[in-house]
Amino acid sequence: MTSQLDYTLVVGLEIHVQLSTRSKLFCGCAVEFGASANSRVCPVCLGMPGVLPVMNRQAYEDSVLVASALNCKIAPFTKWDRKSYYYPDLPKNFQTTQYDLPLSYDGFIEIPIENAGPKRVRITRAHLEEDAGKNLHSSGPFSQVDLNRTGTPLLEIVTEPDLNAPAEVKALAMELQRIVRYLGVSEADMQKGHMRFEPNINLLIRKEGREYKTPITEVKNLNSFRALERSVAFETQRQLDAFCETGKTMVSGSKTTRGWDDGRQVTVLQREKEEAHDYRYFPEPDLLPVEMDAAWLKRIQSRLCELPLQKQTRFVHAYRLSPYDAGVLSADRATADFFEKTVGHGAEPKRVCNLLTQVGLKLANERDCGLVELGLTSRAVADLVLMVTRGEVSASGGNTLLEHMVTSGKRPEVLADELQLLQKSDSAELEIIVDKILQEQDKAVAEVRARGKKAKKAQGFLLGQVMQRTGGQANPQVVSELLAKKLS
Amino acid sequence: MPKELLNLGCKQLVDQISAGQTSSLSATEAVFTAIKARNGEIGAFLALFEAEALAQAQSVDERVAAGNAVGPLAGVPIAVKDNMCMTVGPTTCGSKILEHFHAPYDATVIEKLRAADAVIIGKTNLDEFAMGSSTENSGLKETVNPWDSTRVPGGSSGGSAAAVAGRLCYAALGSDTGGSIRQPASFCGVVGLKPTYGAVSRFGLVAYGSSLDQIGPMTRCVPDSALMMNVIAGHDPKDSTSVDETLAPTIDFLAGLDDPVEGLTIGIVPDLTAGAQPEVRDAVTAAIDLYQSLGAKVVEVALPHAEYAIATYYVIATAEASSNLARYDGVHYGHRTADPKDYTEVYSKSRAEGFGQEVKRRIMLGTYVLSSGYYDAYYLKALKVRNLIRADFDRAFEQCQCIVMPVAPSTAFKRREKTADPLQMYLADVYTISANLAGIPGLSIPCGRGSGQLPIGLQLLGPSFSEATLLRIARMYEHNTDWRMEPPGL
Numbered sequence: 007m008t009s010q011l012d013y014t015l016v017v018g019l020e021i022h023v024q025l026s027t028r029s030k031l032f033c034g035c036a037v038e039f040g041a042s043a044n045s046r047v048c049p050v051c052l053g054m055p056g057v058l059p060v061m062n063r064q065a066y067e068d069s070v071l072v073a074s075a076l077n078c079k080i081a082p083f084t085k086w087d088r089k090s091y092y093y094p095d096l097p098k099n100f101q102t103t104q105y106d107l108p109l110s111y112d113g114f115i116e117i118p119i120e121n122a123g124p125k126r127v128r129i130t131r132a133h134l135e136e137d138a139g140k141n142l143h144s145s146g147p148f149s150q151v152d153l154n155r156t157g158t159p160l161l162e163i164v165t166e167p168d169l170n171a172p173a174e175v176k177a178l179a180m181e182l183q184r185i186v187r188y189l190g191v192s193e194a195d196m197q198k199g200h201m202r203f204e205p206n207i208n209l210l211i212r213k214e215g216r217e218y219k220t221p222i223t224e225v226k227n228l229n230s231f232r233a234l235e236r237s238v239a240f241e242t243q244r245q246l247d248a249f250c251e252t253g254k255t256m257v258s259g260s261k262t263t264r265g266w267d268d269g270r271q272v273t274v275l276q277r278e279k280e281e282a283h284d285y286r287y288f289p290e291p292d293l294l295p296v297e298m299d300a301a302w303l304k305r306i307q308s309r310l311c312e313l314p315l316q317k318q319t320r321f322v323h324a325y326r327l328s329p330y331d332a333g334v335l336s337a338d339r340a341t342a343d344f345f346e347k348t349v350g351h352g353a354e355p356k357r358v359c360n361l362l363t364q365v366g367l368k369l370a371n372e373r374d375c376g377l378v379e380l381g382l383t384s385r386a387v388a389d390l391v392l393m394v395t396r397g398e399v400s401a402s403g404g405n406t407l408l409e410h411m412v413t414s415g416k417r418p419e420v421l422a423d424e425l426q427l428l429q430k431s432d433s434a435e436l437e438i439i440v441d442k443i444l445q446e447q448d449k450a451v452a453e454v455r456a457r458g459k460k461a462k463k464a465q466g467f468l469l470g471q472v473m474q475r476t477g478g479q480a481n482p483q484v485v486s487e488l489l490a491k492k493l494s
Numbered sequence: 495m496p497k498e499l500l501n502l503g504c505k506q507l508v509d510q511i512s513a514g515q516t517s518s519l520s521a522t523e524a525v526f527t528a529i530k531a532r533n534g535e536i537g538a539f540l541a542l543f544e545a546e547a548l549a550q551a552q553s554v555d556e557r558v559a560a561g562n563a564v565g566p567l568a569g570v571p572i573a574v575k576d577n578m579c580m581t582v583g584p585t586t587c588g589s590k591i592l593e594h595f596h597a598p599y600d601a602t603v604i605e606k607l608r609a610a611d612a613v614i615i616g617k618t619n620l621d622e623f624a625m626g627s628s629t630e631n632s633g634l635k636e637t638v639n640p641w642d643s644t645r646v647p648g649g650s651s652g653g654s655a656a657a658v659a660g661r662l663c664y665a666a667l668g669s670d671t672g673g674s675i676r677q678p679a680s681f682c683g684v685v686g687l688k689p690t691y692g693a694v695s696r697f698g699l700v701a702y703g704s705s706l707d708q709i710g711p712m713t714r715c716v717p718d719s720a721l722m723m724n725v726i727a728g729h730d731p732k733d734s735t736s737v738d739e740t741l742a743p744t745i746d747f748l749a750g751l752d753d754p755v756e757g758l759t760i761g762i763v764p765d766l767t768a769g770a771q772p773e774v775r776d777a778v779t780a781a782i783d784l785y786q787s788l789g790a791k792v793v794e795v796a797l798p799h800a801e802y803a804i805a806t807y808y809v810i811a812t813a814e815a816s817s818n819l820a821r822y823d824g825v826h827y828g829h830r831t832a833d834p835k836d837y838t839e840v841y842s843k844s845r846a847e848g849f850g851q852e853v854k855r856r857i858m859l860g861t862y863v864l865s866s867g868y869y870d871a872y873y874l875k876a877l878k879v880r881n882l883i884r885a886d887f888d889r890a891f892e893q894c895q896c897i898v899m900p901v902a903p904s905t906a907f908k909r910r911e912k913t914a915d916p917l918q919m920y921l922a923d924v925y926t927i928s929a930n931l932a933g934i935p936g937l938s939i940p941c942g943r944g945s946g947q948l949p950i951g952l953q954l955l956g957p958s959f960s961e962a963t964l965l966r967i968a969r970m971y972e973h974n975t976d977w978r979m980e981p982p983g984l
Binding site: 049052053054055056057058059060061088090092094097098099100149151284286287288291292293294 | 577578579585587592595597598599601696697698699700701704705731732733734735813814816817820821822823825826827837841861864865866869873
């Protein structure tokens with residue numbers, strides 16, 4: 007019965023992106039995943055008595071860069087604030103963050119929507135803050151705390167509630183991942199917790215000419231695209247059901263916090279907002295405010311680049327690629343650049359795309375590296391594609407050659423020779439062989455000439471014979487043309 | 495001989511050690527002999543590092559003997575307030591919650607003292623986390639005034655003041671958040687300087703009120719304070735609030751120290767001074783007269799918002815303290831309650847057991863003023879008043895180079911006299927607190943004796959980064975008076 011209700015899903019997203027700076031936000035400790043517990047700590051990030059923070063300028067610049075890419079206004083003056091709460095993974099029992107003067111605000115992001123143009127989602131703000139450590143709960147009567155992550159720079163991005171479908175929420179998350187990777191400010195590796203999502207969800211229900219808003223729930227700490235999408239979908243249904251059952255609507259200022267149980271694929275109530283903390287924000291007296299002048303901002307924004315979605319769209323138009331192929335190529339900035347460089351050497355875009363996506367990216371995946379780390383040069387790949395275009399090697403021969411170029415590091419023409427993948431395209435030379443085969447295979451020739459049911463198969467057979475005789479080195483297109491001419 | 499040796503100033507001692515006329519070892523031994531004889535009664539120290547100090551003294555002597563260069567505090571026995579982190583000994587802050595805490599690093603000032611070849615002899619008592627004006631809030635020990643053991647040494651740097659006055663060291667470091675260097679200096683008859691906020695690194699100073707705290711020297715004469723400033727002042731990349739060279743270039747505080755300030759104009763605030771006890775008022779008036787006799791001009795200046803300073807201070811300092819002291823939770827270090835029921839009890843019981851009354855009072859005050867719904871009325875309002883107080887000083891310093899007023903309304907009061915009434919204790923900070931709110935330097939110098947021969951302090955306040963001038967103005971007074979006598983019974 008819930009399915010009959012007319013409703014709109016309303017979602018705003020909070021995203022934490024871990025910046026890939028070498029050191030932490032307020033001390034010199036390395037930011038490193040997987041190090042042994044409490045080995046990447048110092049008195050400052052341990053919150054020892056008497057320590058003071060020193061801001062990591064790189065982290066601030068990276069944040070401003072992302073905010074600029076998200077079309078945000080950059081604040082000329084920002085400060086730091088302390089957010090107080092007691093938790094064992096927070097050694098100072100306050101988090102240093104930005105409260106009322108975030109470093110950026112009022113922006114937007116464009117996200118790709120399937121079978122439609124991009125959608126614009128407003129960004130409320132983006133600010134920088136420090137991460138907490140991790141509590142490790144053991145089975146014994148105690149817990150342990152690993153403070154390696156404490157003080158890691160986190161960029162918190164908050165969107166307006168402009169998302170209206172689980173797929174849109176996921177699309178935004180993925181687009182943001184592409185953007186921060188493009189800008190080179192985060193690895194955005196989900197497995198390592200580099201991106202964490204907190205959607206705020208409710209429904210606008212229209213019933214009997216009236217509109218109802220369901221109570222807002224916030225799902226905490228989601229760290230995969232799949233969990234994000236599914237939790238939003240689950241909440242949609244849960245809120246619909248709850249509305250039908252109880253008729254409860256949103257109370258201003260109230261918000262329930264839920265967690266995602268990945269095993270059961272459900273959200274679980276964590277706390278009602280009435281139990282919410284009073285964080286007692288106040289300006290951090292140990293840090294100076296940050297003043298952003300035009301010259302500094304310009305220097306930071308000089309690192310801006312074409313964003314993935316723009317690039318994808320351009321690839322579709324400029325190179326006549328499918329949106330899918332363009333998406334695959336533009337997913338990674340270095341791959342996209344490699345593609346364009348190769349095309350720049352005069353290679354045919356579609357062939358370059360096929361070669362790179364079907365072979366190059368597969369090899370990169372197997373080696374767990376980027377396409378550009380395979381040791382290929384755009385020049386060599388372009389030469390290979392040109393060989394295919396000229397018919398010197400077949401398309402499948404081209405694929406084989408690319409694989410060998412990666413393993414051997416040799417030039418394509420050298421490998422083509424070594425592997426005998428060069429096609430014979432000289433029609434005079436091929437004509438002699440074709441004539442020979444036609445003489446030998448009079449039955450098949452007759453079948454082709456009869457133009458009956460068996461003609462097509464017979465012609466294929468003749469082509470196969472020629473290919474066999476040439477050791478696979480004949481250009482099948484040239485052979486087919488010769489056969490067609492001689493058998494017409 | 496030991497007594498003469500102990501009465502030397504730091505500069506004289508360094509000169510004699512460097513010249514081989516005396517040794518750091520004999521000075522250090524003399525200090526420990528004095529400590530053994532008198533610290534039992536005075537109670538200035540929480541920890542002593544005799545073996546380390548003697549070894550360091552010997553090392554300095556050896557380098558001198560070998561003709562090697564030594565630092566500006568070569569071989570001088572120095573005490574440090576126990577709220578500065580040091581890898582030697584515990585860093586307790588006078589609190590049970592940190593009674594057994596050993597810092598894994600040295601504060602920047604400690605590094606600087608070491609680099610200057612000072613001999614750090616021990617850590618001195620203080621009001622718990624520097625919260626108090628009598629050192630009676632120490633959770634670990636009681637310190638008395640060397641001039642009269644029935645009286646307090648002042649606070650919170652009471653241990654450092656008592657140690658310097660009692661000849662238990664040659665100089666000491668104190669910290670001043672609302673008068674904690676100047677007031678005990680006044681009560682114990684020594685020189686105390688609270689530098690401009692940002693002049694001395696706070697890295698390693700256990701925070702009480704971060705925007706107010708400042709480390710400074712406590713010495714027996716003005717040149718010794720200048721010498722100490724030469725060592726401890728300067729930019730520290732580890733302290734974002736420490737000022738860089740462009741704002742406060744490195745200077746030699748000893749250079750020109752003995753030259754009187756030409757055309758000196760002194761500002762006075764008559765209605766403020768009126769609130770002090772008559773003997774304090776008289777001593778301050780006599781000091782002003784002396785300056786006039788030395789050619790200084792005296793002008794009246796107004797500090798119209800000074801009356802709000804105490805209220806402002808107790809909002810800002812406690813707010814910052816409530817946050818700064820949140821980390822003492824029994825989870826990572828420090829006192830942890832036995833057998834907690836759950837992790838919430840680790841917090842609540844550890845803190846209830848570890849903190850003393852005054853600290854709890856200030857944490858609660860600070861938590862209250864930062865709470866949602868009260869922030870604007872208290873904290874934000876206090877920040878605005880703070881700006882007005884700053885502006886008062888800016889205006890006043892357009893007319894004069896320094897402002898002269900008492901350090902405290904009275905001489906050292908009796909032990910237990912004010913412990914029952916915290917508000918009375920707070921109100922006694924009336925003269926010192928404004929300098930911390932404005933961030934300006936303040937200096938306390940002995941200027942007389944009240945009843946019972948108790949020392950009276952004169953306070954000089956100057957614009958930001960005017961320490962060198964303040965020291966010269968203080969030196970003019972010191973040259974022409976002799977209030978630096980030693981306490982009776984030594």
